[in-house]
Amino acid sequence: MKNEYYFLIGFTIIIAIYWFISYKLYRSIFFAYKNKPIDLVNHEDEFYQAAYQWFETIPKEDEYITAYDFIKLHGVFIPSHDKKSQKVAIVIHGYQSKATDMIIIAKMYSDLGFKVLIIDQRGHGLSEGNFTSVGYYEAYDLKKWLHFITRNHGADSQILLHGVSMGASTAAMAMKFREAKQVKALVLDSCFTNFRDSLALSTRQPILRLFLPGITFNTKLFLKFFLKEVNPLKAIKKTDIPVLLIHSENDRVVTHAMTETIYTSIKNKDKDLLIILGAKHAKGFEVEKQKYIDKVVDLTSKVFNIKKSDIKYIQ
Structure with missing residues (x-):
């Protein structure tokens, strides 16, 4: 029972970290106005x-x-x-x-x-x-x-x-x-x-591609469209x-x-x-x-x- 409890806690933490990173990446892509203007x-x-x-x-x-x-x-x-x-x-x-x-x-x-x-x-x-x-x-x-x-x-x-x-x-x-x-x-x-395929290709660090589903989810949740749309x-x-x-x-x-x-x-x-x-x-x-x-x-x-x-x- 204790092992199941620890597993559930660990799984929840992993999901929370994944969600947090996905959300930060989503914000960095679609809220470009927050970044310093680029000439x-x-x-x-x-x-x-x-x-x-x-x-x-x-x-x-x-x-x-x-x-x-x-x-x-x-x-x-x-x-x-x-x-x-x-x-x-x-x-x-x-x-x-x-x-x-x-x-x-x-x-x-x-x-x-x-x-x-x-x-x-x-x-x-x-x-x-x-x-x-x-x-x-x-x-x-x-x-x-x-x-x-x-x-x-x-x-x-x-x-x-x-x-x-x-x-x-x-x-x-x-x-x-x-x-x-x-x-x-x-x-x-x-x-x-x-855009989804383009984003996947332009991501220089392959590990970041793991967060594409999370970015897609956040985009649909907050901006009401999927990346592939x-x-x-x-x-x-x-x-x-x-x-x-x-x-x-x-x-x-x-x-x-x-x-x-x-x-x-x-x-x-x-x-x-x-x-x-x-x-x-x-x-x-x-x-x-x-x-x-x-x-x-x-x-x-x-x-x-x-x-x-x-x-x-x-x-």
Whole structure:
């Protein structure tokens, strides 16, 4: 009887420790706003400096919308140099990043004649929110931004979504909404198949993978979704619009196999894949800027009928 008692005590302690560690890991993943802000982009770096100086001088507007759960979401809208343009690029940053980290991508689309909206995802930048869901609820936020564009800039707006990492997940998962009918093309840079698999792969210490069930349980308990429900692969399968996938060769978060799985699952034949050799996760633009731009120009020329003579300037 005493042995059974000690066994029960020991088992309870083990479960409590497992629960505690799982909860702490869950908090560290989904409550990134609690962490010290990270400057993923150094705008004083020579690579980014010209784009940042451009951003500082151009006309732009801070925009705010209200999310489904009544938090305020922030974005920056950049008008097109082409006053007649109906093309709009919505640029979506990744995990622990912010809208201004995407300035160099925004400039690329502005030079192509697009109006550009760069957004702060919930819990990031100037947007409110005390958690991230790595694309699950962010897709609903993007639905609101799509409505904002069609309401304020015309129901005939032709929209392109460009997302990086978590931003790519957000873009892919937003395609299920009817508001996405004005989306004419997708650029998905470093897009994972589903978040659970990506988290398992990116965990450098294998022992931490033991806590994935606990993290999943906490996520469902507190945030009301399972990790596998953050599933861009499922969302993108039936899309009928052109898709450009971009993969960084040395990515430890999104494997080449993941990108290939997404690519082959897209039934639409109007798709393309760019693999950036030597690049780490979401760093393809830094490593092969010109190849990256060339692929985007190919896509936009085809979908939005952009002529090379219409391109203002790309640096």
